Amino acid sequence: MQLKIIPKTKDGIALLVVATLTISFFLSGLFDVLDIFIVKVMLVIGVMGLLAIAVHYALKNETKKNRPED
Numbered sequence: 001m002q003l004k005i006i007p008k009t010k011d012g013i014a015l016l017v018v019a020t021l022t023i024s025f026f027l028s029g030l031f032d033v034l035d036i037f038i039v040k041v042m043l044v045i046g047v048m049g050l051l052a053i054a055v056h057y058a059l060k061n062e063t064k065k066n067r068p069e070d
């Protein structure tokens with residue numbers, strides 16, 4: 001039996017990232033780590049990085065035609 005830790009599909013990777021972020025934010029808030037300045041700076045840098053990656057993929061995305069051409 002093989003344990004699959006790292007998913008290979010895009011949906012699985014997105015689900016893993018969202019679950020990890022949710023759990024880390026919950027634990028950080030629980031232990032009052034979010035009030036530290038360097039953590040706030042790291043969060044802002046992380047959000048800007050995610051935004052840059054999202055814009056990159058949005059510009060790279062191609063539209064697909066679902067209708068067959070006549």
